[in-house]
Amino acid sequence: MNLTLKIWRQKNADDKGKMVDYPISNISEDMSFLEMLDVLNQELIDKGEEPVAFDHDCREGICGSCSLYINGRAHGPDTLITACQLHMRSFKDGDTIYIEPWRATAFPVIKDLIVDRTSFDRIQQAGGFISVNTSGNTQDANAIPIEKQNADMAFDAATCIGCGACVAACKNSSAMLFVSAKVSQFALLPQGRVEATDRVLNMVKQMDDEGFGNCTNTGACEVECPKGISLENIARMNREYLAASFKG
């Protein structure tokens, strides 16, 4: 099929950037979206132009590198997948496709479609862990039974891949879904309860300091999350936060 791509080009963080049109032809519908971009880049290189820079690594939907805002949606038109799992059969001949980077003050653009998501790392560094040394002398893994329902919910929260689609899709660039997923994972496990108070206060503070917006409960994050992380986690985090605030 033949397509028109409208892609955000920005030389570096200081450049202003603009949308540029690229016609592309002979795209097979079996290609993944990123493979289509590979084809474009190959053509650009052959023509002596600079290829489009975009983040990608595992190309199987788990590393969380890819971060494309495709036709107005995080990771494109399909749900419960990342951009690397999107295939060209989701488009039709003659389509115009907008490709933009995640937009958020806390995710500054590095180049073209690549953004800096280290703000996510800093939020995790503020408290996204359980303070236990890796000595190998911890108690036996089966010493504390954990209710299966809680273990399963903790797992579901833990499946977050940190891609940032929630921030990108949110009209306020809020990182609540991301932060609440980690807070929830630990809040649901006895191991994590010990530090629950400090964890939620510190992580929310870091989230605010990074310049993410507020949650308006539109639910866009949940819809666009490639792992289907539930909004319930945000309610849980609010609960944890309020309890922690009154406590400490």
Add this chain to the structure above:
Amino acid sequence: MSKLDSKIPKGPLAEKWTNHKNEINLVNPANKRLIDVIVVGTGLAGGSASATLAELGYNVKAFCFQDSPRRAHSIAAQGGINAAKNYQGDGDSTYRLFYDTVKGGDYRSREANVYRLAEVSTNIIDQCVAQGVPFAREYGGLLDNRSFGGVLVSRTFYAKGQTGQQLLLGAYAAMNRQIGRGKIKMYSRHEMLDVVIVDGKARGIIARNLVTGEIERHSAHAVVLGTGGYGNAFYLSTYAMGSNVTAAWKAHKRGAFFANPCYTQIHPTCIPVSGDHQSKLTLMSESLRNDGRIWVPKHKEDAIAIREGKLKPTDLAEEKRDYYLERRYPAFGNLVPRDVASRAAKERCDAGYGVNKTGEAVFLDFAAAIERYGKEQAHVKGLDENDTNLITKLGKEIIKNKYGNLFQMYEKIVDQNPYETPMMIYPAVHYTMGGLWVDYNLMTTVPGLYSIGEANFSDHGANRLGASALMQGLADGYFVLPYTIGDYLAHDIRTGPISTDLPEFDEAEKYVVDNINRLINNNGNKSVDHFHKRLGKIMWNKCGMSRNEKDLKEAIDEIAALREEFWKDVKVPGTDKEYNEELAKAARVADFLELGELFAKDALVREESAGGHFREEYQTAEGEAQRRKEFQFVSAWEYKGEPSEAILHKEDLQYENIEVKERSYK
């Protein structure tokens, strides 16, 4: 005579590790603050090592080329992690895990290392649970286990199909705690391009900041490489796009021996290549072979008709199908080990029976399982067992419960409903058992340079068992290296900070900069991918699932020629002082082009078949792998310029606690 000293501790197998820990040197906590350690790679091995070293008190500098340490490719591991916990009470033990691993590796791994791995496996599970890793649990609240290929017990811990992700996020969290405390300095989007050797010891690295393009010098008292495997030499693999051999290869060029490069695991159940545009292959869990039957058409004309879309696989009569695994291996059937299943699929497709457009796919069919489960359900529920529609409906529900997420993933990629039509699968490169040679302390032949996880060669021999890679990465990082590195660093407590102004740093930086300039200024005509794809074709066709002397010799020549062409004609757009993915790729492919040749050379020298290495000349009358006693050694290659000049060193493998036997699956 051998230069290789594996430093295996004396004494009975079961006591080696304990005794060794008692005897090696320690660094006192106050002195650890004076010592810097560089860890390259933040996967299970590198991440866990960074966290633990920082906890112990060392100053750690961690590097990864991804934008966050959480994205290392360990994250993609699906199945699970083995540990000899014996929670199921089915007779598991440290010895049994050790035994299974050595046997699974086709008797080409080092006994003492594997035993230690089995020994610390239980600590890993305790550690991860304490860190909040949400492993699957039973209704009683205790940890659940499942069984994996090639073993008789249930010892695999798992978190649905995302075990690697959960374990890596555990290690990442442990790292974050230390980054927050200032004990780890994290350098993401940094790629190591050389190791710096001062007075014969590894004292630092040269790294490129991938965002700005700046070349940076970093010094330390020891350097640890947890940089993963080199399967991307094949271009198409289940590896991440960025996975590369550069760090390990630069270490090799600086004196670290490269062990068993030809040992590669090719996984039988991956989604086939759909066309030339393909950039990456996706694994479908091995567990599917429990219920799926593998077949191709019995007659070539049917295969051609299916390929051309004139015939539907579901319309082909039972007697016109060839369930070749069941035919060849009646005892194990569809559940033969990975290497055997992969080779058998290749044999059928090479003979012209492949079933997709490219002719490189076989069917994995669930129709029989759906019918079997459906009848079972109908019987249990007291419904009509002859109602075909009802049976199919009930059967599909069972299959959905067991494999729903995999079926959905398949449908997203292939756009076919695997409940209605058989899946198409084909083998793909998935793991490399070979890597930098290390001694019992995980130190390479360069003092102060360590290698952990998939980047080293030590524990899996010629073939890795399922759910063992995660175990090894975390064992090395959490529980082995942090102890053994102390033995070396104990001599460095008075050394003081290492200066980056030493002439050795100048030399290494110049080497790196020259290499980059050469790539940038090459002004060739062909893109990096062009060469990478061609290398991949050579590797796949001549160094792939089955190898022979003629092909390997051709491969050596072709790779050398391709390398020459690459340096003449590669085209790298942009500049070196900016984010430039093509430049990063070019440098990686340049190293793959050297490694590839050594790979082929190693495969040529190893005149036997063992595990993932199958030489057509060395097979039994039934076409099975033929191991040879005289090759019971580790090949460790010393760099001497071109790969063709590499010198082979042998580490003989002694099996004192296991009887070396033949493997048979008939």
Add this chain to the structure above:
Amino acid sequence: MSGIFNSSVGRKFAMALSALFLMIFLVIHVSINFSSVISPELFNEMSHFMGTNPLVQGLMQPVLIFGVVFHFVMGFVLEAKNRASRKVSYAKNSASNNSSWVSRNMLLSGVVILAFLGLHFYDFWVHEMTVKYVEGDMSGLIDPNNADSGYRYYDELREKFVSHVRVIIYVVSFVLLSLHLLHGFNSSFQSVGANNKYIDSLKRVSKVYSIGVPALFIFIALYHHFTH
């Protein structure tokens, strides 16, 4: 405690609390208004009580005004922060695929309601304040000099709903209030971190409230308009 009013979670919590408070007020308001449909006398009695009781006037009225002001000031503060969190917007954004129009336009519906409040204050509150505290007439009578003239509230109410324009504005505003509530009420449970166990029934209640209360207001307005 410090995080409560200067953190994102805390601000949303405060927003939710003020909203819940205002929703309680709305129930009282609509009940009194509805009495005008049942019985003019009852309406007059209730209006007079609310308008002259010192507790209501001296304590509840300022609290209510504070609640209203707090809610919309905080709304603007949050909006400003949210805008700062994305300085470059998307060239193409298909938000309708992942969220409702109402949830994305709380500010718009809020501003319309605020404008309506202005009119409403002008119509009733300013008038009441003038009569009671400027002119000093606390009697509530049509003719303050004639104790038998009866309360003036019902007649004044009827008077306001004569104009077509005013009634149209009134109806449109309450439709927007309904939309505002449809998202806001549910959203407040999320912001205060309500437990999952009751959430489904609470959501049903909130839906009934969000449609029912504004509908009653509209019904009252139309009733008086058409029965005039």
